[in-house]
Amino acid sequence: MSKKISLKAARLLVGLSQKDAANKFGVHYQTLASWEENPKKMKREYLELLPEVYFISEDSIFFGDENEFNRYYRKRTC
Template sequence: MVITLRAARVNSGMTLMRASSSLGINKDTLSRYERDSADIPRSLLVNIQRLYGVNGDNIFFGCESEFFRTRKMYELIEGG
């Protein structure tokens, strides 16, 4: 199952402050990547995977709103 970067953080039980501190970045930077992870640096991605305990193949990379828009479209297709 593919989830957003924000969902991966929440599922790992971490707050935005704690995760950003552990990653050595500003909370606003992490929040920005959670909204749009299309340009996340590879080194940060590797650290996030380790910290959250999630495989990168299970994280959606791109604009978070696009993830939800696409998911809603699939739900409509499957439901109707």
């Protein structure tokens, strides 16, 4: 199983603010903030834009809320 990163981490790795990334997805920045809290909220049409916007595949994103990601990450680093 490959390591996964959060949606927020993917955005930060390419150096985008929430507003800049939201513009690239064609959504309001608050929508993007909601996705970063829980990527399960993203619709398929936006998931398909991940490689274009963040240069990362959908398979590399952790699809769970922030608490789930923190638990996942702690397990992977122990």
